Amino acid sequence: MSSPLFTDLYQLTMMQGYWKHGLHTQEAVFDLYFRKLPYRGGFAVWAGLGPALEMLETLHFGDADLSYLDTLGLFQPAFLDALRGWKFSARVTAFPEGSAVFPHEPLLTVRGPLWEAQLVETALLNTLNFQTLVATKAARCVLAAEASPHGGQVIEFGARRAQGPDGALSAARAAFVGGAVGTSDVEAARRFGLPAVGTHAHAWVESFPDELTAFRAYAELYPDSTTLLLDTVDTLRSGLPNALTVARELRERGHELRGVRLDSGDLAYLSCRIRSAFDEADFRDVKIVASNDLSESVIASVIAEGGRVDTYGVGTQLVTAGGEGGGALGGVFKLASLGGVPRMKLTGEPGKSSLPGEKRVWRGTDDEGLYALDALTLGDVPRAGDRVSDPTNPLRFSRLSEGLTWHEAHALVMEGGKRTVPGEALPTVQLRARAELARLPAGTRRPLNPHLYRVGLGDDVAALREQVAEGLRAHTKA
Numbered sequence: 396m397s398s399p400l401f402t403d404l405y406q407l408t409m410m411q412g413y414w415k416h417g418l419h420t421q422e423a424v425f426d427l428y429f430r431k432l433p434y435r436g437g438f439a440v441w442a443g444l445g446p447a448l449e450m451l452e453t454l455h456f457g458d459a460d461l462s463y464l465d466t467l468g469l470f471q472p473a474f475l476d477a478l479r480g481w482k483f484s485a486r487v488t489a490f491p492e493g494s495a496v497f498p499h500e501p502l503l504t505v506r507g508p509l510w511e512a513q514l515v516e517t518a519l520l521n522t523l524n525f526q527t528l529v530a531t532k533a534a535r536c537v538l539a540a541e542a543s544p545h546g547g548q549v550i551e552f553g554a555r556r557a558q559g560p561d562g563a564l565s566a567a568r569a570a571f572v573g574g575a576v577g578t579s580d581v582e583a584a585r586r587f588g589l590p591a592v593g594t595h596a597h598a599w600v601e602s603f604p605d606e607l608t609a610f611r612a613y614a615e616l617y618p619d620s621t622t623l624l625l626d627t628v629d630t631l632r633s634g635l636p637n638a639l640t641v642a643r644e645l646r647e648r649g650h651e652l653r654g655v656r657l658d659s660g661d662l663a664y665l666s667c668r669i670r671s672a673f674d675e676a677d678f679r680d681v682k683i684v685a686s687n688d689l690s691e692s693v694i695a696s697v698i699a700e701g702g703r704v705d706t707y708g709v710g711t712q713l714v715t716a717g718g719e720g721g722g723a724l725g726g727v728f729k730l731a732s733l734g735g736v737p738r739m740k741l742t743g744e745p746g747k748s749s750l751p752g753e754k755r756v757w758r759g760t761d762d763e764g765l766y767a768l769d770a771l772t773l774g775d776v777p778r779a780g781d782r783v784s785d786p787t788n789p790l791r792f793s794r795l796s797e798g799l800t801w802h803e804a805h806a807l808v809m810e811g812g813k814r815t816v817p818g819e820a821l822p823t824v825q826l827r828a829r830a831e832l833a834r835l836p837a838g839t840r841r842p843l844n845p846h847l848y849r850v851g852l853g854d855d856v857a858a859l860r861e862q863v864a865e866g867l868r869a870h871t872k873a
């Protein structure tokens with residue numbers, strides 16, 4: 396979405412105001428971050444950066460955009476004229492897409508002219524909040540599936556239940572970042588270069604005189620890629636024997652049945668029965684796909700019950716980011732500095748004040764190569780013995796231990812409004828997400844009551860926050 400009008404009206408009215416007051420070119424620093432992990436989980440998978448940067452790079456006001464703005468009766472002709480040559484020219488640093496990320500740390504920082512950063516808030520948040528939320532859900536489902544002793548994969552089946560066409564497409568992309576291995580949405584597959592995957596629906600079986608005829612017709616057409624849906628009539632009494640018949644017939648013709656799909660009933664019990672039946676008939680490579688309102692907890696339960704599902708087709712719960720603590724990610728975009736002067740939003744609600752100043756984000760790795768904690772400073776790399784405090788509670792602090800290696804978590808991704816590195820291929824991003832999750836302390840990946848990974852404020856950041864807050868309070872008293 397690279398329309399400059401994909402923004403909240405107030406961004407444009409403020410832009411005009413900044414322009415009027417000669418503030419528009421002042422150098423601003425804005426941080427994008429969230430305050431609470433989704434799904435009551437222990438991590439989030441950062442996704443959507445590629446499309447967000449593409450949007451920033453191509454953003455401009457065309458004649459039709461300006462004519463429309465004119466009809467709103469709010470904007471002066473000279474301001475609209477100034478927008479004519481407007482381009483995004485700021486510098487952007489961010490976590491690489493696919494990184495594991497945590498509350499209160501800047502995930503992306505924009506430094507550039509105030510009116511530019513203000514305009515792009517809405518579109519940045521829209522893209523990054525949603526994709527991060529869905530990538531995180533996908534990663535939770537994939538972690539659950541992979542916990543099976545027999546292995547397990549996730550594919551995304553959600554287009555029909557997604558929040559509109561854009562929701563379906565972005566969700567398919569984000570699900571792939573989080574580890575899904577394919578999507579049933581062909582447009583998403585084309586657009587993002589993802590594997591297009593699928594089986595067949597009940598309507599196929601219902602459209603033939605009987606199930607066996609339907610199975611045979613499908614296998615005839617797709618002899619090397621048939622996955623038969625077993626539950627239109629009766630999974631064990633009809634679907635299974637008919638699928639075995641088709642598997643034998645295919646083999647006689649030099650082909651192999653790829654798989655079967657279960658879409659109702661007890662998926663653990665049925666998958667075990669079906670696995671045994673195919674194994675006994677020497678069809679060990681036939682894969683079992685399951686669907687039917689799956690989620691990470693259903694997947695975990697099926698596995699805990701000894702289920703033998705190979706591939707989980709997850710739709711509604713994945714693309715709508717369902718489940719407790721899902722629904723939306725509350726990422727925000729807050730001004731941290733203007734014209735070199737630190738700024739912050741002070742609020743009565745603990746944990747909601749923003750962090751002033753241009754911060755650096757550091758990730759500490761222990762001697763086993765696992766991520767230990769993240770730290771924010773105004774400049775220096777953290778050192779053993781430095782104090783770091785909880786972003787929401789300055790009374791909770793600790794000292795950094797010896798033996799941690801620190802690397803800067805943000806990379807420079809845009810300079811002068813141009814990407815500094817070419818767009819990344821999605822398989823690369825997916826691999827990064829997988830590697831990042833593997834480096835988290837194990838308890839952080841636990842779906843329920845996870846270990847909470849720490850993000851600490853260096854004393855310089857904490858002191859600056861205290862100083863700016865004090866200034867704001869003093870102003871209020873005066």
Ligand SMILES: Nc1ncnc2c1ncn2[C@@H]1O[C@H](COP(=O)(O)OP(=O)(O)OP(=O)(O)O)[C@@H](O)[C@H]1O
Pocket residue numbers: 658659660661662663664686687688689693696697700
């Ligand atoms: N072994 C299992 N352990 C945990 N949850 C399961 C198991 N098997 C199925 N489920 C989940 O339980 C929920 C309800 O399953 P159920 O078979 O009752 O679905 P249903 O939609 O009522 O069936 P149908 O599709 O025949 O109407 C679904 O989310 C399904 O994925």
Ligand SMILES: O=P(O)(O)OC[C@H]1O[C@H](OP(=O)(O)OP(=O)(O)O)[C@H](O)[C@@H]1O
Pocket residue numbers: 552553555556596658686687688689708709710711712
């Ligand atoms: O359940 P989800 O995770 O959203 O996965 C996608 C669902 O879409 C299909 O069902 P369909 O639309 O035919 O309706 P159904 O729920 O009656 O099976 C498929 O058979 C899955 O059950």
Ligand SMILES: O=C(O)c1cccnc1
Pocket residue numbers: 552553579592593594595596656686708710
């Ligand atoms: O291909 C499938 O099996 C499929 C696709 C979308 C939704 N449910 C299932």
